[in-house]
Amino acid sequence: AKKNRVTVVPYVMVHLNEGPVLYRGAIDDNKVSSLAKKHYLADALDAVFAGRPIKVPSTEAIGCVLSPDPEPQPMLKATYADSVGKILNDHCVQCHRPGEVAPFSLIGYDQAKNWSKTIANVTEARKMPPWKAIAGIGEFRHENRLTDEEVETLKTWADKGAPRGDKKTEPKAPVFKAGWALGEPDMILQPSKPFKVSADGTDEYWHFVLKPQIKEPVYVQATDVRPGNKRIVHHVILWIDEKKQADKILEEKGVNGAYLSTGWPGFMPDNSLGGWAPGMMPERTTPDSGFLIKPGSNVVLEVHYHKSGKEETDQTKVGLYFAKDSRKVTKPLEIAWLANPMIRIKPGLKAQRFTQTIPIPVDVELYSLMPHMHMLGRAMSATLIHPDGRQEPLIQVDDWDFNWQFTYALKTPKILKRGSKVRIEAEYDNSADNPNNPNNPPKLVRWGEQTTDEMMLLVAAIHVPNRKNFAGTIGD
Numbered sequence: 175a176k177k178n179r180v181t182v183v184p185y186v187m188v189h190l191n192e193g194p195v196l197y198r199g200a201i202d203d204n205k206v207s208s209l210a211k212k213h214y215l216a217d218a219l220d221a222v223f224a225g226r227p228i229k230v231p232s233t234e235a236i237g238c239v240l241s242p243d244p245e246p247q248p249m250l251k252a253t254y255a256d257s258v259g260k261i262l263n264d265h266c267v268q269c270h271r272p273g274e275v276a277p278f279s280l281i282g283y284d285q286a287k288n289w290s291k292t293i294a295n296v297t298e299a300r301k302m303p304p305w306k307a308i309a310g311i312g313e314f315r316h317e318n319r320l321t322d323e324e325v326e327t328l329k330t331w332a333d334k335g336a337p338r339g340d341k342k343t344e345p346k347a348p349v350f351k352a353g354w355a356l357g358e359p360d361m362i363l364q365p366s367k368p369f370k371v372s373a374d375g376t377d378e379y380w381h382f383v384l385k386p387q388i389k390e391p392v393y394v395q396a397t398d399v400r401p402g403n404k405r406i407v408h409h410v411i412l413w414i415d416e417k418k419q420a421d422k423i424l425e426e427k428g429v430n431g432a433y434l435s436t437g438w439p440g441f442m443p444d445n446s447l448g449g450w451a452p453g454m455m456p457e458r459t460t461p462d463s464g465f466l467i468k469p470g471s472n473v474v475l476e477v478h479y480h481k482s483g484k485e486e487t488d489q490t491k492v493g494l495y496f497a498k499d500s501r502k503v504t505k506p507l508e509i510a511w512l513a514n515p516m517i518r519i520k521p522g523l524k525a526q527r528f529t530q531t532i533p534i535p536v537d538v539e540l541y542s543l544m545p546h547m548h549m550l551g552r553a554m555s556a557t558l559i560h561p562d563g564r565q566e567p568l569i570q571v572d573d574w575d576f577n578w579q580f581t582y583a584l585k586t587p588k589i590l591k592r593g594s595k596v597r598i599e600a601e602y603d604n605s606a607d608n609p610n611n612p613n614n615p616p617k618l619v620r621w622g623e624q625t626t627d628e629m630m631l632l633v634a635a636i637h638v639p640n641r642k643n644f645a646g647t648i649g650d
Contacts, residue, residue: 175240182235188218188228196222199233204609208376211606211614239291252330253339254283260345261324262286262293265303267347268455275404281347287336294332297325304451304578311555311567312543313585316455354398355456359493361386363473364402365431368487371406371479377577380432381439382475383420384492386467393464393497393506396457399450402489408478408577410490411449413439414465415472436548436624439474446509446633447473447494448542448581456493457583463505463541463637464497480577505637507541512556512598514621514630519550521616524605528630531559531597537639538590543569544581544633549610549626550602550619551576556632561593568596576610587637600630 178187178195188197197218202210214233221228252258262270262280270280279285286293296302303318320328331337338344363384371378401407413420419441420433427433433440447465459465467473477490497503514530545554555570569582590596604616612626613619619628 181240182237183240184237185235185240186215188215188222190222197228197231200235205237206376207374209610209612211609239295241288241291252327252334253337254286254331255339255341255344257327258286258331259283261320261328263345263348265318265320265324266293268350271347271350273404275401275407283338283341283344287338290328290332290336294329297328300573304575304580306571306573306575306578306580307582308570308572311570312582315457315583315585354400354493356396356398356458356493356495359398360392360496361388361494362491363475363494364491365475365489367431368402368489369430369432371403371481371486371488373484373486374481377408377481378434378479379436379438380477380479381420381423381435382432382477383415383424384473384475386471386473386494388467388469391466391468391500393466393500393503394447394494395459395461395464395497396495397447397450398456398493398495400491400493401450402491403486405482406479406486407488407490408480409449409451409579410478410492411476412447412492413443413474413476414445414447414467415439415441415474416444416468416470418470418472420472420474435476436627438623438629439476440623442511443474443509444471445507446635448635449476451578451580456495458495459507460505461497462503463507464500464503465507505539505639507635507637510538510634510636512596512632512634514598514600517600517602517621517628517630519602519604519619519628521604521613521618522606524603524607525552525601526604527599527601529597529599530630531595534590534592534594534596537592539637539639540568540584540588540590540634541637542581542583542635544579545569545571545574546579546629546631546633547574547576547600547602548628549576549612550604550608550628551600552603553599553601554630554632555599557597557599558588558590559595559597561591581633581635583635596632598630598632602628 184201186201187195189195201215203212204210214230218228266280270276272279297320305319309319365382397412399410423440424433445465512532514528517528519526551574553572553574556568558566558568604619606616621629
């Protein structure tokens with residue numbers, strides 16, 4: 175690697191016998207092979223075997239930084255013992271540890287040193303930790319973002335050879351509780367049998383229809399998701415289906431007890447119990463609030479699978495924690511679907527923007543926000559316009575990533591007064607330069623359920639103080 179100046183993997187070089195390098199760089203232009211539009215290596219090999227010149231003899235490889243053993247460095251302030259270990263323990267090892275979803279462990283100095291260059295690169299680019307809401311707009315629980323000082327510390331540490339510092343003063347890795355984080359759940363739901371996930375291809379969203387055996391209404395105040403196979407489970411969302419619409423979809427296109435849909439259950443849910451993504455920990459709602467499940471309702475378990483390159487199986491479990499006394503739940507929570515189904519995204523445009531303003535007809539308490547778009551999405555923001563015209567930003571995502579969709583829970587519920595408005599703005603890239611564009615060549619894209627369609631949707635968890643019955647959404 176040093177001899178050939180290889181600093182990133184995967185990386186390929188093409189030689190003819192023992193001759194010079196004819197091509198070097200990336201295999202193709204996308205980490206998901208089925209989405210690749212340019213096949214650099216294949217084109218180079220075709221040219222070599224046909225005796226033609228290679229049109230593109232080199233490209234920039236994108237991937238993990240290849241980190242050779244660093245040269246010994248003098249003691250620095252930015253050492254694992256005095257600062258780096260704590261940063262990694264606070265922000266990274268919850269996922270980057272054995273048995274969790276991250277592809278490698280960062281527990282302890284030796285592991286961290288091996289990945290020091292990659293750590294510096296992905297944190298400087300703000301790709302990790304995966305928290306998409308930008309700082310300074312909204313205050314959310316469990317924010318997992320690094321300060322500028324922490325990012326600079328990690329970069330300095332990597333640049334100087336990842337010095338250890340005083341081993342005796344290294345911070346100990348946090349101890350993670352085995353089993354259910356909140357204790358034994360009141361109810362555990364899971365698919366009836368393990369589900370097989372194919373080896374290759376793009377990510378898939380499978381939906382499992384679960385049937386809680388309850389005889390009276392219950393309020394769910396916390397959920398804990400335990401992925402059955404953390405190598406492939408990317409994230410989970412739980413939908414409430416009071417009308418049993420999912421049963422019909424399952425009957426029509428079910429495969430092995432589940433049906434396929436793209437980041438959406440294929441019907442308008444009655445409510446949601448939230449979800450799970452890497453790094454998220456279960457947390458109870460306030461004692462006076464909760465999500466209602468009525469007898470006879472389905473819970474649809476949506477699991478986003480990221481394939482591993484070999485056939486895998488999964489049987490994800492969900493633990494539900496009920497309010498001990500439902501009479502004390504005075505703030506039933508529900509989901510508002512703030513959607514713009516009229517979007518028409520023209521082909522070829524790199525930054526096409528849409529704006530939607532939604533009036534708030536009654537006083538509402540806002541608990542959480544979840545932006546949602548598909549593969550063309552670039553950015554989304556929401557702004558509260560108070561009755562007096564004053565504007566207050568609620569959330570802003572400038573680097574949308576379909577693979578990292580979070581529910582952002584407010585630290586303190588926010589009152590949206592009657593007469594307020596919520597302005598939602600979204601931007602899309604429907605050009606050929608967008609590596610995530612599923613259409614080649616680009617075409618007109620409308621609202622729809624498939625990955626090749628798009629959405630402009632802000633999902634909000636709310637409580638309506640004056641609602642007599644727990645039904646409907648703000649859209650009513």
